[in-house]
Each structure stands twice: as C-alpha cells, then as structure tokens.
Amino acid sequence: MIDRNGYLDVRSRSAATFDLDARSPDQVFKENARDSLFCEFDVVLTPEFWPALCAMARWHGDGHVELLVLEPDCDGFYLPEYRMYPVMSLPVEASEDDYWAAVGHEPDDDIMGSIAISANVIAVTGPSGRWGCWGERDPEVAVFRGFPNAAARNEWRAHFRPFLEVSGALKSYLPPTFASRTVPDEYAATLTANYASPGGKRP
Secondary structure, three states, X not given: OOOHHHHHHXXXXXXXXXXXXXXXXXXXXXXXXXXXXXXXXXXXXXXXXXXXXXXXXXXXXXXXXEEEEEEOOHHHHHHHHHOOOOEEEEEOOOOHHHHHHHHOOOHHXXXXXXXXXXXXXXXXXXXXXXXXXXXXXXXXXXXXXXOXXXXXXXXXXXXXXXXXXXXXXXXXXXXXXXXXXXXXXXXXXXXXXXXXXXXXXOO
16 A cells, blocks of 8 residues: 555656546647557456556566556545555566556455546556556546557557557447447547547548
C-alpha cells in the first residue's frame, strides 16, 4: 500500500505524461499519440497483461510501472470507503501474481474496492514518462503510446494481445458501447484525428 506522499508522487509523474482531466475521444496524452494502439479496457487489469506493461517500461529504462486510478476519485471514494490510495507502483521484475495482488486487492474483503472492479479511468506509465496506457471503462477501451519504433510496435502487438489501430477500434471495440451500436460521427472523427497512425483514415 502507498501512503499519501507516494500517491501524490505517482500522480505528479502521471500528470507529466497525461492530461488527467481529459477523456476520450479527446487527446489524453501530452505528447503526440498518433500511431497508438487500442485494446479492451478490462484486459489491462488482468494478471496476464503484466508482461506487456513491463515490456513498454523496459524500452524506456523504467524499473517500475505505475498505475493511477482517476475515477472514482481518491478523496471522494477510495479514502472514505476503503482507507486506501488507488495507485500501484511495481518493479518490472514483479510477477503476474504480484500485479494481480495489487490491482485485485480487496480492501476489507470487499471486491467492490479492488481496482480491477472499481476503476473507471486509469493512467499507466513509468518514471520516464515516455510511454503510457490510458483506459476508460466507458467506452471500454485502453489506448497505448510510446513505441520506440515501428518494429517494436509490431512485435509487441503480435506477441501480447489483439491490438487494433483507431480504425479497427471504431469498427470492433467501440460500437457496442453506444446505445445505437453506432459510433457517432463526431466522436469517430475526433478519435481518429487524435490517435490515428500517420496517413490513417476513418473506416
């Protein structure tokens, strides 16, 4: 568990990488996020995904992966309800079980307090701030940036999970999250403008 100072330290480092007040389809990364990849939100909070985060951290010389929950709010939910700070900092040498122990921890044996169940918006990065994963339970996607080159991006994409570029996410991941099962034109255009690969087009 991390104390108040540790929580504020992680939040400060996250704020150097992300606009913590932004939400998709707007740009959440402070540096160019074009050439990003998307996956389903819940996948990020599973033990099997830990090696993928560690690979991103190691590219940039980060010894730790830091995960911050932005929604629900720390002071409005996690502290009064569970006396915990919704943040994780784990060394890249940690195991998948260690990651699950952190995100799946149930304070007071209450599953609703675990990050894996309660987190609605998360920001994941390392001390370098040169990579990041931003996830939102609504619209059920996570977006990644910080690939050192195209070869690393393609290898990571093939090795870990089915990842999609923005055009694929608009076809597969996002439609079920809207009542009409159709992504609104304005949302799709904004997401594409912010996250598409160079030359990428909306489907």
